[in-house]
Amino acid sequence: MGPSTAPVASIADGTEITVFGGGVPSPLHAVATMMRKVPLRTFLLRDEVDLPRLPASPSGPVYCCLMVSRWFLLLASCLAACGGRTELEVPPPPPSCGDAVVDRGEACDLGEDNRQIPALELIVGDEVRAVMPFDTSTDAVRFYDYRSESSHTGFEEGDLGVWVLQRDVTTGRLNLGAHFGIDEDGSGITVEHGLVAMDMNGVPDEAVVVVEDEPEQGEVRRIDDVVLGRWEFWRNSDGLMLEGLPFPGAWEVRASVVYGDGIRRWQFVGANGETVALDVDEEALLRARLTPAACRPDCTVPACGDGVIDAGEVCDDGNATNGDGCAADCSSLDD
Numbered sequence: 001m002g003p004s005t006a007p008v009a010s011i012a013d014g015t016e017i018t019v020f021g022g023g024v025p026s027p028l029h030a031v032a033t034m035m036r037k038v039p040l041r042t043f044l045l046r047d048e049v050d051l052p053r054l055p056a057s058p059s060g061p062v063y064c065c066l067m068v069s070r071w072f073l074l075l076a077s078c079l080a081a082c083g084g085r086t087e088l089e090v091p092p093p094p095p096s097c098g099d100a101v102v103d104r105g106e107a108c109d110l111g112e113d114n115r116q117i118p119a120l121e122l123i124v125g126d127e128v129r130a131v132m133p134f135d136t137s138t139d140a141v142r143f144y145d146y147r148s149e150s151s152h153t154g155f156e157e158g159d160l161g162v163w164v165l166q167r168d169v170t171t172g173r174l175n176l177g178a179h180f181g182i183d184e185d186g187s188g189i190t191v192e193h194g195l196v197a198m199d200m201n202g203v204p205d206e207a208v209v210v211v212e213d214e215p216e217q218g219e220v221r222r223i224d225d226v227v228l229g230r231w232e233f234w235r236n237s238d239g240l241m242l243e244g245l246p247f248p249g250a251w252e253v254r255a256s257v258v259y260g261d262g263i264r265r266w267q268f269v270g271a272n273g274e275t276v277a278l279d280v281d282e283e284a285l286l287r288a289r290l291t292p293a294a295c296r297p298d299c300t301v302p303a304c305g306d307g308v309i310d311a312g313e314v315c316d317d318g319n320a321t322n323g324d325g326c327a328a329d330c331s332s333l334d335d
């Protein structure tokens with residue numbers, strides 16, 4: 001019996017047709033085996049055939065059979081085109097950065113271990129951000145500009161506490177300070193009375209308190225790596241400056257404040273005078289790191305000259321040139 005080529009419309013009920021013939025293994029066999037585990041050789045078009053009937057068709061079983069056959073043939077052609085594979089293959093996901101495979105165009109890929117480790121970062125709660133110091137051409141003492149029993153960094157506000165990371169670009173020294181309130185003289189802003197407690201933990205040995213606002217009152221104490229400020233002030237500001245934090249370096253300074261009177265807000269000041277609001281009820285952490293990540297989230301390897309300030313670098317101006325404010329090896333602000 002050969003394959004039927006008769007038009008379906010002319011096949012009467014009860015006619016035995018061969019959908020495909022010969023019993024030769026073919027893609028259709030594969031389909032049938034895969035779908036039903038039943039060798040598919042013939043459809044016997046009888047009323048008893050367990051196929052859904054289409055009510056609108058006068059020869060429902062034939063029509064159904066035709067549809068089923070066509071479907072099988074279509075699938076069979078697809079399988080044949082795929083080389084007769086009988087298993088549906090899920091294509092592999094396209095290469096991407098973060099899949100732990102070093103693909104074309106990627107310098108590295110450690111998957112979930114891809115990360116960016118900046119030279120300096122500020123952590124408040126769950127938020128971690130890369131920061132850099134506010135660069136000036138003054139040392140810590142001149143930056144604080146202590147007179148009239150107050151700081152004059154330019155970041156003072158009446159009800160504000162400031163935690164400021166400053167760098168003297170003439171020496172590269174990194175300094176960390178804090179001040180609360182504002183000098184009424186000159187600003188015209190009055191904070192009648194301020195009461196502030198600030199703790200800084202983890203202060204590196206190299207960092208020295210070089211400014212103490214109203215030192216005669218003895219409001220600043222250092223005990224090992226802890227610097228405490230217990231300030232009370234009237235119509236002026238109080239604060240301190242630490243000079244000479246190692247940079248590049250590896251340290252973590254944790255700061256917290258408790259406000260008793262006058263001051264309500266707290267913020268960090270870094271590069272270009274940009275501010276980050278800090279949470280008065282939460283410790284803030286400033287961290288310096290020496291060892292960069294092995295692979296960044298964009299599948300690049302940290303390097304000096306790539307324009308990103310990575311751990312271990314004090315600057316990165318995107319080039320490997322000296323004499324332009326960032327040394328060719330990113331280790332200093334001069335050559």
Ligand SMILES: [Ca+2]
Nearest residue numbers: 096097101109
């Ligand atoms: Ca990849």
Ligand SMILES: [Ca+2]
Nearest residue numbers: 149236237238
């Ligand atoms: Ca003061």
Ligand SMILES: [Ca+2]
Nearest residue numbers: 303308310316
């Ligand atoms: Ca870099």
Ligand SMILES: [Ca+2]
Nearest residue numbers: 321324326327
């Ligand atoms: Ca340079």
